[in-house]
Amino acid sequence: xxxxxxxxxxxxxxxxxxxxxxxxxxxxxxxxxxxxxxxxxxxxxxxxxxxxxxxxxxxxxxxxxxxxxxxxxxxxxxxxxxxxxxxxxxxxxxxxxxxxxxxxxxxxxxxxxxxxxxxxxxxxxxxxxxxxxxxxxxxxxxxxxxxxxxxxxxxxxxxxxxxxxxxxxxxxxxxxxxxxxxxxxxxxxxxxxxxxxxxxxxxxxxxxxxxxxxxxxxxxxxxxxxxxxxxxxxxxxxxxxxxxxxxxxxxxxxxxxxxxxxxxxxxxxxxxxxxxxxxxxxxxxxxxxxxxxxxxxxxxxxxxxxxxxxxxxxxxxxxxxxxxxxxxxxxxxxxxxxxxxxx
Amino acid sequence: xxxxxxxxxxxxxxxxxxxxxxxxxxxxxxxxxxxxxxxxxxxxxxxxxxxxxxxxxxxxxxxxxxxxxxxxxxxxxxxxxxxxxxxxxxxxxxxxxxxxxxxxxxxxxxxxxxxxxxxxxxxxxxxxxxxxxxxxxxxxxxxxxxxxxxxxxxxxxxxxxxxxxxxxxxxxxxxxxxxxxxxxxxxxxxxxxxxxxxxxxxxxxxxxxxxxxxxxxxxxxxxxxxxxxxxxxxxxxxxxxxxxxxxxxxxxxxxxxxxxxxxxxxxxxxxxxxxxxxxxxxxxxxxxxxxxxxxxxxxxxxxxxxxxxxxxxxxxxxxxxxxx
Ligand SMILES: Cc1ncc(C[n+]2csc(CCOP(=O)(O)OP(=O)(O)O)c2C)c(N)n1
Numbered sequence: 001x002x003x004x005x006x007x008x009x010x011x012x013x014x015x016x017x018x019x020x021x022x023x024x025x026x027x028x029x030x031x032x033x034x035x036x037x038x039x040x041x042x043x044x045x046x047x048x049x050x051x052x053x054x055x056x057x058x059x060x061x062x063x064x065x066x067x068x069x070x071x072x073x074x075x076x077x078x079x080x081x082x083x084x085x086x087x088x089x090x091x092x093x094x095x096x097x098x099x100x101x102x103x104x105x106x107x108x109x110x111x112x113x114x115x116x117x118x119x120x121x122x123x124x125x126x127x128x129x130x131x132x133x134x135x136x137x138x139x140x141x142x143x144x145x146x147x148x149x150x151x152x153x154x155x156x157x158x159x160x161x162x163x164x165x166x167x168x169x170x171x172x173x174x175x176x177x178x179x180x181x182x183x184x185x186x187x188x189x190x191x192x193x194x195x196x197x198x199x200x201x202x203x204x205x206x207x208x209x210x211x212x213x214x215x216x217x218x219x220x221x222x223x224x225x226x227x228x229x230x231x232x233x234x235x236x237x238x239x240x241x242x243x244x245x246x247x248x249x250x251x252x253x254x255x256x257x258x259x260x261x262x263x264x265x266x267x268x269x270x271x272x273x274x275x276x277x278x279x280x281x282x283x284x285x286x287x288x289x290x291x292x293x294x295x296x297x298x299x300x301x302x303x304x305x306x307x308x309x310x311x312x313x314x315x316x317x318x319x320x321x322x323x324x325x326x327x328x329x330x331x332x333x334x335x336x337x338x339x340x341x342x343x
Numbered sequence: 344x345x346x347x348x349x350x351x352x353x354x355x356x357x358x359x360x361x362x363x364x365x366x367x368x369x370x371x372x373x374x375x376x377x378x379x380x381x382x383x384x385x386x387x388x389x390x391x392x393x394x395x396x397x398x399x400x401x402x403x404x405x406x407x408x409x410x411x412x413x414x415x416x417x418x419x420x421x422x423x424x425x426x427x428x429x430x431x432x433x434x435x436x437x438x439x440x441x442x443x444x445x446x447x448x449x450x451x452x453x454x455x456x457x458x459x460x461x462x463x464x465x466x467x468x469x470x471x472x473x474x475x476x477x478x479x480x481x482x483x484x485x486x487x488x489x490x491x492x493x494x495x496x497x498x499x500x501x502x503x504x505x506x507x508x509x510x511x512x513x514x515x516x517x518x519x520x521x522x523x524x525x526x527x528x529x530x531x532x533x534x535x536x537x538x539x540x541x542x543x544x545x546x547x548x549x550x551x552x553x554x555x556x557x558x559x560x561x562x563x564x565x566x567x568x569x570x571x572x573x574x575x576x577x578x579x580x581x582x583x584x585x586x587x588x589x590x591x592x593x594x595x596x597x598x599x600x601x602x603x604x605x606x607x608x609x610x611x612x613x614x615x616x617x618x619x620x621x622x623x624x625x626x627x628x629x630x631x632x633x634x635x636x637x638x639x640x641x642x643x644x645x646x647x648x649x650x651x652x653x654x655x656x657x658x659x660x661x662x663x664x665x666x667x
Contacts, residue, residue, distance in 0.1 A: 061465050061642055061643065061644070062465055062466055062467070062642065113465075113642050113643040113644075114643075115643075119642075121641065121642060121643035121646060122467075122468075122639070122641040122642060122643070122646065123467050123468060123641070123642055124465070124466075124467055124642040124643075127467065127468075127469070139469060140428070140429075140469030140470065141428070141429060141431070141432060141469065142401055144432075172400075172401040173401065175400035175401040175402045176401060176402060176432060177402070177404050177405075177432070178432070203372075203401050204372070204373045204377070204380065205373045205376070205377035205398075206372065206373055206377075206398055206400075206401070210398050210400070211400050211401065212400065277376060277377055333643055333644070333645060334641075334643045334645055334646050335645050336645050336646065336648070336649035337649075338645075338646060339636060339638055339641060339646045339649050339650060340636065340638065
């Protein structure tokens with residue numbers, strides 16, 4: 001078998017005992033469901049505020065950048081991490097931020113640019129992170145956090161720690177030179193890092209076929225001498241399995257992997273973008289493959305999720321979100337002098 | 344004469360240049376059907392087709408590289424970098440490859456890099472920067488920063504027809520805020536010609552891009568207090584119109600240099616040196632530089648407003664100078 005494999009059918013392809021054990025545990029499966037729903041509902045709230053606020057006196061400063069319809073990738077990948085592992089998020093990784101312990105309060109404080117946000121109102125929306133939770137701060141320059149992920153991985157390797165880094169990026173970002181440098185570099189040093197490529201078919205308005213001349217971006221892994229896999233990003237269990245396998249490989253000191261997760265950006269680039277350039281049929285097709293719906297069906301078939309449980313999870317999340325919005329709304333905005341405060 | 348916004352005038356400039364010269368073509372991220380994230384190239388794909396309005400992968404180094412190579416091969420590419428902040432990922436192409444090319448080879452590179460620049464839109468450290476000083480340091484790059492719709496079109500046409508690389512930095516806050524009459528035919532404003540936006544006698548204020556409007560606002564207020572501020576809009580930083588600056592200073596003997604970019608290492612320092620070196624005898628008071636604070640550009644409104652020099656600071660500076 002070559003370095004690149006395509007996994008299109010849900011199966012125990014990864015053959016990873018630890019992963020399979022998790023995927024047999026109803027509690028863990030429900031926890032994954034909670035994170036999927038939390039991500040969806042949190043971002044729905046962000047979108048709602050963006051679309052309904054007074055533009056003259058906005059509560060959300062700037063736009064919302066959502067991962068709707070792609071939550072399976074971010075949640076599934078982050079769920080494969082252990083305590084002490086690091087995350088280098090992309091701008092579509094709300095799920096991973098949640099799984100790795102960021103709170104709804106932090107996210108709304110950030111979106112509202114409040115003085116007590118993770119960036120003290122200095123940056124906004126998804127330009128966020130939390131060093132205390134081993135989450136790098138996302139920066140706009142696409143792909144630019146991946147070499148930093150390498151750096152964290154190098155430090156882990158240096159200290160002999162058994163931890164790994166999850167480095168996330170998009171199909172558009174994959175066209176940056178720095179991404180190529182990062183992959184090659186990681187492979188040369190066998191760094192404990194797993195690259196998760198969220199291939200959502202669009203980079204702003206640019207469709208995949210104008211971005212790259214190959215169907216599967218994970219093919220590139222072969223050129224770096226690391227395993228590459230193309231998987232269904234809308235199947236959260238598959239994402240979890242494959243990332244888990246790659247994470248454990250990295251943990252054993254066997255080096256990086258590239259996992260391309262196929263999905264679809266189910267809306268505009270941000271809340272300001274009606275995405276009129278995407279054919280309606282494309283959305284319709286992908287809507288049927290919604291990662292949360294698919295997963296919910298699975299849980300119900302397995303008898304793991306009852307309608308009552310579903311309602312109570314949703315109610316719990318709604319409560320968490322409302323509480324966080326109210327909290328963030330009442331926190332002070334930064335004042336001018338805060339600009340020059342040393343942090 | 345049609346009434347155009349700053350953004351529309353830029354689009355009209357592109358259209359005018361493309362109709363006149365088959366060698367002019369556009370490239371950049373999302374510039375084709377979508378028309379770019381600020382809509383500046385909207386409609387040009389429909390008129391000129393995919394050959395001349397070309398979407399690229401998300402690869403600034405390759406975009407700038409294409410502009411360089413295509414210009415060597417006889418075309419006049421106009422590349423859009425989605426936000427000037429992202430030029431940095433193609434920095435080496437611009438400053439290492441393009442800037443010294445003609446010096447080393449005698450071969451000219453007639454390309455333009457257009458990019459939305461500047462802040463004030465609450466979009467933070469990665470979408471608001473004014474990077475002109477960075478490029479000012481490299482011999483071989485021209486830098487144009489228009490402040491009005493009329494100038495934007497005329498300067499853009501001059502930039503596209505210029506034989507050398509031009510960095511055309513558009514202020515994104517002006518795209519849809521400003522309207523004025525702009526000729527629909529072709530005209531050029533020569534690079535390196537500043538303009539006096541408001542004549543005055545007491546203090547010279549040298550600025551460019553959107554800061555022109557803060558300067559004019561300050562000038563109007565100062566007039567009520569009997570202080571006459573002359574506002575010089577540089578329009579291009581390279582080439583620099585030293586003559587207009589020196590002429591104004593010879594009259595007022597007092598100067599403020601104002602820009603949106605951080606004060607430290609900004610164009611202001613260079614202009615102070617110019618006055619010290621070439622007009623020391625005219626100096627009646629210390630020259631004042633006003634620029635942004637030395638922090639990244641913040642999102643929260645109070646922070647961002649505090650970050651830039653304010654109209655009030657300009658007024659205070661002018662008063663200090665006349666009272667000196
Ligand atoms: C170096 C760089 N160039 C341009 C941009 C502007 N930009 C922001 S997001 C984006 C598209 C990113 O596409 P992709 O990586 O596929 O992520 P997606 O938004 O589709 O999830 C672009 C071009 C940027 N952020 N960084």
